[in-house]
Amino acid sequence: MKKTDRELGMLRDISRRDFIHGASLTALGLMLLAGCTPTSDVDIVPTGSVGYPPTRTGMRGSHPGSFETAHALARTGARFDNPADLPEEYDVVIVGAGISGLTAAYEYRKKFGPESRVLVLDNHDDFGGHAKRNEFHQGGDMRLSWGGTMNLEYQSFSDPVLEFLVELGIDVQQMSEVLDFHYGSDGPAIWFDADTYGRDVLVPGFSINSRNLDALDKIDLFPIGESARTALKGFYSSDTNVLEDMSATEKDDVMLRTSYSDFLSRHAGLPDEAVDLFKKATEGYWGVQAHSMSAAEAMSGWLPGAHLLGDEADRGAGLEESEVVAMFPDGNASIARLLVQSLIPEAAPGANAGNIATARFDYAQLNRPQASVRLRLDSTAVHVENADGGVAVTYVRGGTASRIRAKHCVLACYNAIIPHLCPELPDDQKEAQRYQVKHPMLVTNVLIRSGAGFERLGITGAYCPGRMHAEAYLIKGVNTAGYHEGDDVEGAVPVMLWGIVPPPRSDVPIHDQLRGARQVLLEMNFEDFEREARVVLDGLLGSTGFDAAEDILAITVNRWPHGYAYGYLDLWDPEWEDGQAPHEIARRPNGNITIANSDAAASAYTQAAIEEAFRAVNELS
Ligand SMILES: Cc1cc2nc3c(=O)[nH]c(=O)nc-3n(C[C@H](O)[C@H](O)[C@H](O)COP(=O)(O)OP(=O)(O)OC[C@H]3O[C@@H](n4cnc5c(N)ncnc54)[C@H](O)[C@@H]3O)c2cc1C
Secondary structure (H helix, E strand, O other), rough: OOHHHHHHOOOOOEEEEOOOOOOHHHHHHHHHHHHOOOOOOOOOOOOOOOOOHHHOOEEEEEEOOOOOOHHHHHOOOOOOOOOOOEEEEEEEEEEEEHHHHHHHHHHHHHHHOOOEEEEEEOOOOOOOOOEEEEEEEEOOOOOOEOOOOOOOOHOOOOOHHHHHHHOOOOOOOHEEEEEEEOOOOOOOOEEEOHHOOOOOOEEEOOOOOOOOOOOOHHHOOOOOHHHHHHHHHHHHHHOOOOOOOHHHHHHHHHHHHHHHHHHHHOOOOOOOOHHHHHHOOOOHHHHHHHHOOOOHHEEEEEEEOHHOOOOOOOOOOHHHHHHHOOOOOOOOOHHHHHHHHHHHHHHHHEEEEEEEEOOOHHHHHOOOOOEEEEOOOEEEEEEEEEOOOOEEEEEEEEEEEEEEEEEEEEEEEOOHHHHHHHHOHHHHHHHHHHHHHOOEEEHHHHHHHEHHHHHHOOOOEEEOOOOOEEEEEEEOOOOOOOOOOOOOOOOOOOEEEEEEEOOOOOOOOOOHHHHHHHHHHHOOOOOHHHHHHHHHHHHHHHOOOOOHHHHHHEEEEEEEEEEEOOOOOOOOOOOOOOOOOHHHHHOOEEEEEEEEOOHHHEEEEEEHHHHHHHHHOOOOH
């Protein structure tokens, strides 16, 4: 029987309440509407929330207080016409303190000298952008997880990026060797939930992504129709080349122009009920569901099907992936922290790549007036222009608009906001920037009292085809950079729930789908995510004695309405001529303003964010 909110623990006073939702937004909105102008804005306490940012729980990622100013600018055309001119001078103002913006600050000082005066602005109450540290203390010892970017897929990094990581002291090879976290592939499961499938059924030992030749009998346990189960077994076990009679062109057409879902239905003979099982399997890696991406893309990202192409390649779920990545226990937040430590050593004296995961940062040092590098959080840039041989940058902090002047500006934010920040850019450039609608994403970390339930079930993760978060993983085994979680299975441990909110309509162009999903994500309350997390963990672990009301210690929702950079999709984008792809047009420098960020590479990777920062700084003179 469906559990009530009380039974699920929704009313428990755990560390998760989104306590500023509402009140502070109203206050901020009123200030914006009133057109408040500042008296001064140099070094004030962050707005929004209290405490040490990495330990904040509740709604993180795009948290209340971070996006309202930008939305007022972009959606309702709010103007900030009378900013106060601050008596501060910089060589460069960098908009965005994600990995790209922080790398740009680092590279700028390398190119123009360590005395360069640098100001980094970010609209969030923590630095790192998608490189978001989630730090928990509610179960005793500190437990870490990541709220966004996590993998260093270093085997595909360019030499300059590898050298840059070495400069920061990062040994990716060594980190990869000690990594014992495998995205559930060392204890996979599929979990069918009662709301979608009529009853809760956990099937350990089955990975949706692998070919499952040794686990076909487990399909008998799936709570779906018998014909769908039979078809699934046939799909996984078949060796028939389903495209054998086609010409190379016809094959290309199928692989590049047919969605993965349609491929399964038309060429692998799966009925809808079986096709639906794969719908969410593409979300984590691609940020879209299987019907929005081509068969070729899905199969290149670990979805099964290559065995039907006369191709021996049968890639196992995640196994290969985990062999080639390096990870920090807070994901790539450790890179952001190393960069901040290098730029502002007072923020974390003594911190280095060997202990960065456990270092505590002093946020009061980030924006000191006398420092050559300043990092100003809770600050949203609203206008950037070439002016007087340099640039003028207006930003809003705490409802107050201020203007600063500098020689240069690097826009390491999202391309989608740039047309609103820089109306002076050429129209074709602004049009190209608007093309890049990021994928909305969701990473929810739930600290549970003990990982023993997972141990008892013999699983380390589960694919949840019927739920909002498609995947659930026990976060253990990333003991790098000074962090050791210990071997005690009874200790508190984070569970990462990962997925996307589906677009309200999937029969519209992809950009509209992404915009629609973004709006849904923004309109959801913390309690919506909390309830979802509780239902999933109750269903998944309930049989082991786990009590969602008692055993959930904290919840952190990392909501990313602007998640993965849009990297073009076979089904939706043409082949662009060299130099004519939207991201290439979008990133053109304009006077003293250059453009970094992973959008500039149309690639949702840390290495792209770093490389684009290199380019953007190199373009400045
Ligand atoms: C859930 C998730 C998982 C990911 N996993 C991986 C992974 O495992 N491996 C990988 O390589 N990549 C991953 N990525 C991709 C990730 O985007 C990149 O790795 C990288 O972190 C992007 O850095 P960035 O600096 O370009 O952008 P961001 O991290 O988005 O930083 C840009 C910053 O600029 C701020 N900003 C925007 N507008 C303004 C404004 N007007 N004023 C002030 N500040 C502004 C933004 O709020 C943000 O803080 C993941 C992304 C997401 C969302």
